[in-house]
Amino acid sequence: MNRFDYVRADTVADAIKALGTDPSARFIAGGTNLVDLMKYNVEKPGRLIDITRLPLKNIEEHEGGLRIGALVSNADLAYDASIQSRYPLLASAILAGASAQLRNAASTGGNLNQRTRCYYFYDEGTPCNKREPGSGCPAIGGVNRIHAILGASGACIATNPSDMCVALAALEATVQVSGPEGNRAIAFADYHRLPGDDPAKDNTLKPGEIVVSVDLPATDYGPHHTYLKLRDRLSYAFALVSVAAALELDGQTIKTARLALGGVAHKPWRNQEAEALLQGKPATRESFKAAADLILREAKPQSENGFKIELARRAIVRGLEQAAAGTPQSQSDKRIQ
Amino acid sequence: MLSESGSAGADVKIGITLTINGERRELQVAPWTTLLDLLRERLDLTGTKKGCDHGQCGACTVLVDGTRINSCLALAVMKDGAEITTVEGLAGLAHRQGANTLHPIQEAFVEHDAFQCGYCTPGQLCSSVGLMNEGHAKTRDEIREAMSGNLCRCGAYTNIVDAIEEVMHQGAAR
Numbered sequence: 209m210n211r212f213d214y215v216r217a218d219t220v221a222d223a224i225k226a227l228g229t230d231p232s233a234r235f236i237a238g239g240t241n242l243v244d245l246m247k248y249n250v251e252k253p254g255r256l257i258d259i260t261r262l263p264l265k266n267i268e269e270h271e272g273g274l275r276i277g278a279l280v281s282n283a284d285l286a287y288d289a290s291i292q293s294r295y296p297l298l299a300s301a302i303l304a305g306a307s308a309q310l311r312n313a314a315s316t317g318g319n320l321n322q323r324t325r326c327y328y329f330y331d332e333g334t335p336c337n338k339r340e341p342g343s344g345c346p347a348i349g350g351v352n353r354i355h356a357i358l359g360a361s362g363a364c365i366a367t368n369p370s371d372m373c374v375a376l377a378a379l380e381a382t383v384q385v386s387g388p389e390g391n392r393a394i395a396f397a398d399y400h401r402l403p404g405d406d407p408a409k410d411n412t413l414k415p416g417e418i419v420v421s422v423d424l425p426a427t428d429y430g431p432h433h434t435y436l437k438l439r440d441r442l443s444y445a446f447a448l449v450s451v452a453a454a455l456e457l458d459g460q461t462i463k464t465a466r467l468a469l470g471g472v473a474h475k476p477w478r479n480q481e482a483e484a485l486l487q488g489k490p491a492t493r494e495s496f497k498a499a500a501d502l503i504l505r506e507a508k509p510q511s512e513n514g515f516k517i518e519l520a521r522r523a524i525v526r527g528l529e530q531a532a533a534g535t536p537q538s539q540s541d542k543r544i545q
Numbered sequence: 546m547l548s549e550s551g552s553a554g555a556d557v558k559i560g561i562t563l564t565i566n567g568e569r570r571e572l573q574v575a576p577w578t579t580l581l582d583l584l585r586e587r588l589d590l591t592g593t594k595k596g597c598d599h600g601q602c603g604a605c606t607v608l609v610d611g612t613r614i615n616s617c618l619a620l621a622v623m624k625d626g627a628e629i630t631t632v633e634g635l636a637g638l639a640h641r642q643g644a645n646t647l648h649p650i651q652e653a654f655v656e657h658d659a660f661q662c663g664y665c666t667p668g669q670l671c672s673s674v675g676l677m678n679e680g681h682a683k684t685r686d687e688i689r690e691a692m693s694g695n696l697c698r699c700g701a702y703t704n705i706v707d708a709i710e711e712v713m714h715q716g717a718a719r
Contacts, residue, residue, distance in 0.1 A: 214576035236620070240600055240615070243620065244599050258622075283679075309606055309672065310615065444693040539690065541686050542686075
């Protein structure tokens with residue numbers, strides 16, 4: 209770990225000021241991703257700004273939905289009574305990820321900003337366009353089992369590892385940020401980027417900005433949701449493919465469908481054409497297969513991850529069936545019904 | 546706002562207060578020192594183990610204000626003011642006085658043969674206490690899932706779950 213300055217901020221304004229114009233300064237809250245990356249010399253901040261004292265720790269009513277402070281821990285968020293009753297999809301997705309120890313420490317804002325787990329990104333001995341722009345992407349043609357099948361580029365095929373973000377994408381959350389130029393709201397679909405020619409940037413935060421809250425709109429899917437996560441182990445592993453599905457039903461007809469995929473792209477993957485296709489259709493396997501085929505039409509396999517395409521196709525269908533039946537996947541009973 | 550800037554690289558220490566296993570300690574700590582390294586290297590509390598040093602194995606699990614975390618990913622300076630419990634402090638947590646006394650979870654681990662080499666065990670014990678403090682896991686499936694952050698290469702898992710189940714039911718019976 210490199211040597212760094214350590215400062216503590218008591219207000220959001222202090223925190224933004226402490227960041228100043230130092231491109232190597234970083235905020236630290238739970239530290240579960242940042243300290244890990246620092247130990248690998250992937251992140252080498254010259255200054256760490258401890259933001260754990262900022263007043264961003266509440267979950268509050270907001271415009272019919274909920275406003276989640278950026279410092280609410282992943283555990284507190286998942287077990288919050290209002291979240292469990294009104295946004296069980298979010299609770300389920302969070303509990304599918306990491307371990308209890310990590311969820312206790314990790315913050316909402318930190319989870320939003322966590323970096324890819326691509327092996328080459330983590331290895332300072334190998335090239336990586338995300339870590340060192342212009343150096344190359346050895347994952348392409350290399351060991352790429354866990355990498356993207358959608359939205360990738362010739363510069364980067366990394367995936368976003370967050371489970372929480374897949375649920376937030378399906379729930380159409382809004383990220384509230386504060387910076388030197390004031391406050392702004394970022395629609396969740398616009399928060400994370402595709403790699404394009406510039407994979408160094410994971411998200412659309414401007415220099416100096418800090419996430420202050422994540423806002424959930426009023427929704428009511430009732431029991432018609434699921435977070436289905438498929439991985440090499442039953443627990444404590446990142447998704448190969450995951451599906452967050454939420455349905456508003458009118459009898460057996462779909463009124464609204466929201467679907468996001470994890471483990472397959474540089475950001476949680478939504479396809480609004482597929483969601484529109486499901487609207488007004490019967491909640492049957494045939495409808496779900498059509499939606500899955502539409503989403504995966506543009507999927508491109510790498511040398512070692514082609515299995516993800518069929519896996520995703522079936523996971524989408526199974527996830528939508530679970531949501532339609534009102535039998536969301538349990539994150540402790542691992543059987544997939 | 547606390548500002549400790551010398552140039553990065555200067556021999557900077559930050560004064561913090563930690564209550565460790567009931568004992569208040571005032572310490573001067575470099576900001577890059579993890580809680581795990583502070584406990585083991587500086588304070589000779591070598592019960593807590595370094596397994597992976599990257600938050601992936603759980604051997605470093607301790608309780609901070611009653612909440613279980615991976616101490617390898619915690620910077621000690623960020624825990625200023627906290628109450629830390631390590632495996633050495635579990636008996637004290639259960640108000641067992643005197644030397645060589647055990648927390649009920651430790652007794653249950655012995656009873657149920659819940660360890661072989663013992664390397665993961667301090668982390669398993671602190672994690673178990675943290676799990677019970679959280680109060681969410683009730684069934685065997687839930688206990689297993691809630692303990693998934695603690696790896697055991699000797700494979701003592703089923704006995705660990707047995708031990709936790711027993712202590713949880715003891716607690717409920719009281």
